[in-house]
Each structure stands twice: as structure tokens, then as C-alpha cells.
Amino acid sequence: MSKDFDLIIRNAYLSEKDSVYDIGIVGDRIIKIEAKIEGTVKDEIDAKGNLVSPGFVDAHTHMDKSFTSTGERLPKFWSRPYTRDAAIEDGLKYYKNATHEEIKRHVIEHAHMQVLHGTLYTRTHVDVDSVAKTKAVEAVLEAKEELKDLIDIQVVAFAQSGFFVDLESESLIRKSLDMGCDLVGGVDPATRENNVEGSLDLCFKLAKEYDVDIDYHIHDIGTVGVYSINRLAQKTIENGYKGRVTTSHAWCFADAPSEWLDEAIPLYKDSGMKFVTCFSSTPPTMPVIKLLEAGINLGCASDNIRDFWVPFGNGDMVQGALIETQRLELKTNRDLGLIWKMITSEGARVLGIEKNYGIEVGKKADLVVLNSLSPQWAIIDQAKRLCVIKNGRIIVKDEVIVA
Template structure:
């Protein structure tokens, strides 16, 4: 397939030759180039690496349903219990999850790492809903499922056993959450998480909402286990809103430890972005950083719409970025930054000037989008989009194909 007249990362007009799902050549655009009828007319649009959402909760979304008054309580536990009280009022999880995943693909996301809540209330029902969505869109996107103990591993009986069952039934990642403030036994919590990971040869993803020094304490316990078990490249810490607030020496030390142990970070571009470890410094150190949309219009929050281009704008905005290079870097994080978390064999971003994903040999996971420049595409977030996964068009003009 030839993708004609596109501008990779906003550069010169080019024709991209795709063979067996990968980019075989990037050639100067030639209007006279032969076309066997299988090509795509890029119409001068940008050719960008498609998005990788590495932190979303597909199973909790209410996108497309009528808005309802927000009833969530304060704190993590209050929000968990509010969700538990109401989630069965909506259509089945598989139906909502499949619809949202399709919407995400239509807007340019072709790689997803989604949490699936596993607790004493829902058992494996929510996990099975995400598994159904993955199967429904298996030819349009690559989906990893995290077995996620949203209500903790220790507060209710039987949760570790449910986690084990999910990991034997299609979950690919072991989740953990706030070892100190939720389960209040960080050693036992992390023993279970890393024990499951060792038995199933699975990566780990830890939700960390804990503040300041407490967050650093939990992070150090995770780093300790990563080093002891040789799990470099297999551990992600998500959120970590306040790891940058303790002191400059701690910030520098954590960044160095993350880089040494290849521990990645997933951000949702929160309002507290200024208190997290700084994005540009993480990149310069070679720490893998990816972006995600978190919960979307659910019982936790009314925010979120399935569009990673919107979330890329949010990452630039909350990071207070204005220079073109830094705003373009947000797209790199939202696309290949996350892809390198899902596939540690991919090269890490090491500079805010890195522009990967549209080179010879790369997987042909692309989005063609309107814009004079990459920055204008982030600012305007237009609807003229064509989404390509593994060398095949899977969505066009915000509609699924096939």
C-alpha cells in the first residue's frame, strides 16, 4: 500500500510505502507514482504515529450515556464505593467497553493498556467485559488487560485468588494500588503483586496516589523489588502525582533510579502535573513515559471522551508548554512513548526532539490528521483523520472501517 502526499511529523510531502504491516520506504511525494488502487490519498495531511493509551479504565466508562449527577465521595475509598453502588445500573460492561474502545480507535488510538477492576463485588465480570471488547476489536487495535484490585488486595477476602484466575484467563499485567494508604500493609501488598508477576511472568503496574514522602516510600519499595527480582523493563508506576514535591535531591535520585531499572511512568496529564516528576527531565534521563485517559465519564468523574488527541493537548497545557518542540514532544509521549512501555524492545525517548514512529522499519500504526504543523493539529484537534493499524485502514472520518 502507498500512502500518498503526507507530511511525516510535519516535514516534506512524502509517499509512504507499507509492506506486510510495516513502513518499507518513505519517498519524496511524486504525483506520477503508479497506483494499483490500494493506496491512500493523504491530501497533504500530517502522517503521525498513532496513539497508545497506556492508562485507561474501559470497564468503568459511561461515554455515550446520559449524564447523571456526580455522587462520588471524597478520597479513593469513597469513589470506589460510589462506583460499586451504581455500576450495575448501566448497560452491560462488554457493551459499554466495546463501544468506547471503538470510539478510541476512530480517533487514532491503536494500542491500549486497560485496567479491569477485580474485587469481591464484581468478581471477574468487569474483566470479562474488557476481554470481550479486546476480542471485538482484535484486528483494529492491540489491547493489554491489567488485572486491577481497585478496592485493594487485603481489605476483602478472595481478591488475590480472583487476580490469579484473571491472569490465567487472558489478563497480561498485574495491577497494584496505594500499598500504604489503601491496604495499609505495603510489604504484604507488594509481596502478592510481585508474587503473581513472578508466577505468571507478567509485568506490573502500580497505581500510586500517595502524597509526598509516603509516595516516595512506596516507590522505593517497588524499586527494591524490581532490582531484587531482575524485573527491569517490566514495572510501571502510574499517576505518582507528588513524587516531585519532596526535595530536589529526591527528585533527581528517583529519576536516576527509574532510568537505571527501566521503570516506566504513566501519566494522565492531571491538574497536579507541576508536582509530579518533570516530564522533560524524565525523557532526558531515558525514562519511558506514556499517556492515558484514565476513567472516562464514569462514577469517578465526568471528564473524558475517548480522544487521545484531546489528552495530548491536556498534557501540553498542564505542563505549561509553549515552544513547538515541547508540544510536539507531548505527541511523541502519547504515541511511541506509550508504545515503548507496552513493548520494551522499542527504543526509549531520550530527547524532547525525538520524533519516532514514521521511519523505515516501524510498524505502520499511523494517523493522518489535518494541520499546518504538529502544534496546530494539537491545538485544533480536527475531525479529518484516517487511522491505520498494522498497515490497514481501521477508521476514517471518525468512523470504524471493516
């Protein structure tokens, strides 16, 4: 005999409604949210008044590099100090010898770590250059397909070495987009490429040719970084790409005069520019709250995990929210609530999935049950993820993947 519901989550605290509800699910969709749902059901979860959240969004990762520092008593690569050039050089050495199977294994390990922590959506930037070729892209796309019932992965064909530094990058990016990458990305058009106009124009050319969005790394600080982001926003408008471009990192906002940002915010809003800051590297003076209050779309992300760029990381966005609040010295309930939005609804907007995201009737049943009374306490207590639901199915229970 058929049931009215495939799954009901009972007594779920929904922070947006500030009350406790039942959530009724059929297939992969939420079909009812009421104080008390009646009807027959195949499976039930009692949240016991604890917080139920939409699945977390990790809006900027590098899954093809993850766990490359592991396997020895001390983390590989980290006998030397960090510099950008050293990390790029170590990456080139790694990709020269890395196998398809090794990269794919690391991607799957990364994804499983994310899922255990309740992350159900991620965007990963995959190196494409004359050394890596499309080796990493092939492995990531294959893993993406195998992982589709656990996590949604967007893949950026990323010119890590620079379009104008590694001249094979353009043709290899084209090949990667032909293979099925979802976005195109570049890096530091000023200090890496030494060609702001040329690199941005090439990125838009590729994006428009393949009808994909853009996600651009801009680490440059000060006036150089602000200029690069402003030109990216201006070109977004000129190319008819409003709402389709993301700037990742944007460290320059942390040291730019506040009046510069005040002048630029209308441009960013007009262009629909999206931003991502990564909690492992967010500068302490990053004006996160100011950007959010101005209506700028700002997500949060883990960035690299245990590789030649960063020796640490575990893909836990709730831990990331705590790190972000501590780096920025945010303490109020309101501010912690805004940080929570960065790992949920703001991240969903960055990925362009907001139409199907959230706890509302008709939206996808991608949910996390936490051992916590609220988002604020979840961050403070580092709440345990009691259950993770993807496409209406329980995929994690008691910190074990069961799907």
C-alpha cells in the same frame, strides 16, 4: 493482476524526518518510505503535505467502568463531591448489579471512541475483587478479541480494593491471569493497603508466577508516595524485573523536593521503571519535562471516562496533549513536541511495543493522517483525524469507522 502495494500514502509529512514522503504498505507492514514511490497500488491516500503520525497510545484506561455515569439528564454519581472512598463505594455498588453485556457494551463504545480519534493501542486496568469477581475481566477479554482488528488492548488484572483490604483479591487475580490478562496491578500500597512491603511482594509473586508485567497505581503524595515508588523500583531490580514495571500517576513527584527526585532518577533508570501520568489529573507542578530529559520513560493517558471516578472524557489523546500542556503551562515548540512523544513513542515504550511501532520500514502500518502541518499545530488546532489505518487497512475515514 497483483499490485506492488496494497496502500500508498502520498505526500505525508513525517515529523521525525521533517520532510514529506510517500509511505508504501503491503499487508500490515510499511515496506517503503521514499520521496516518490513508483509502482502499482490497490489504494492511495493523498495526505497533501499534512502530518502522518503513528497511531496514538492511551497508556492507562479503565474501560470496564467507562460510560457508567451516562443515561440520565445529569451525570450519575456526581451529586456528591469526589473522594477516593466514595468512588470505590460507588464502584462496588455498580459491579454488584452490572451484567456482562453492559460492561462489554461500554468497552466497545470506549474503544470505538478511541479509534475515531486515532488511538490504536491502549492498556486498561480491570477491577477484580470480591464484588466484581471476574465479571469485568470476562467482558473485557471478550471485547478485546472482537476489537483486535481496530485496536490493540492490554488488560491488567487490577486489585482495585487492595490485596490486604479485600482478601479474596489474590485468588481472583490468579483466576483472571489464568483467563488471559496481560499484566497484574495493585493500588497505593501505603495508604490503601497499609502494607507497602507485603502488597508489593505479593504483586511480584503473582507476576513472576504467571510471567506477566506489573502496572501499579501510586497516587500517594509527598514522602509516602516517593517511598512507595522507590521500594517498587528496588524490588523490580531484586526480582529481576527490570523494564517490566510501570508506576501510574506518581503524583508525589509534583510536591517532592527536587533533590529527592535527582537522587531517585538513577534508581528509576537502573530498574527500567516506566511511568504514566494521566492528563485529567496531572498536578500542575509535575516535572514532566525534567523526567523526559533525564531519559525516564513517561507516557500519557486518559484514565477514566464518564464514570464514578471522573464525569468527563472522550478518549482523544490529541485533546489530552492540549490539556497536559495547559496544566503544565508548556508553550515552546520543543515542549509541545515532547508532549506529542508522550502520546506516541513514549506510550509505545510503556506498553512494550516499540519494536513494531513507528513510521519505519518493516514496522506495522498503524497510522493516523491529520489535518495539520506538525505535531505542535495538531495540538494547538485540535486537528481533525482525516484517516486512521490499522494493520495496513483504512478503518476510519471522514470521522466514521469504515472497517
